[in-house]
Amino acid sequence: MKLHYYCSSKSCGKLNSMKVKSNNRFDLKMEIGKEINQRCKHCGNHTKKHINRLRAEPNYTIIIGGVILAGILTLFLWDFGFISTLTSTIPIAIWVNENKKASAFNKILIRD
Numbered sequence: 001m002k003l004h005y006y007c008s009s010k011s012c013g014k015l016n017s018m019k020v021k022s023n024n025r026f027d028l029k030m031e032i033g034k035e036i037n038q039r040c041k042h043c044g045n046h047t048k049k050h051i052n053r054l055r056a057e058p059n060y061t062i063i064i065g066g067v068i069l070a071g072i073l074t075l076f077l078w079d080f081g082f083i084s085t086l087t088s089t090i091p092i093a094i095w096v097n098e099n100k101k102a103s104a105f106n107k108i109l110i111r112d
């Protein structure tokens with residue numbers, strides 16, 4: 001899961017991202033603890049954030065990968081005609097799935 005947070009430095013406030021293995025905040029707490037203490041990529045200041053304040057975003061790399069895969073499949077299976085409608089559902093299915101995962105992560109907060 002790719003997580004986003006804003007730099008706590010007032011003069012910076014830029015968006016940072018980090019990659020974690022967890023798909024929910026309960027696992028995340030096990031993985032990295034209740035708080036993050038990350039260095040901002042833009043200004044170098046450390047940002048302390050409770051993990052409830054991290055936001056997940058759909059993984060666009062996976063979505064783009066799905067679009068490319070569908071494109072390749074369509075080219076190879078063009079002769080079958082009906083296949084283009086089938087392959088175009090692949091990136092949509094992946095996109096829906098990625099969005100679901102991200103919104104599920106954002107909805108569920110840990111206590112304390």
Ligand SMILES: [Zn+2]
Pocket residue numbers: 007008009012013014040041042043044045
């Ligand atoms: Zn910063």
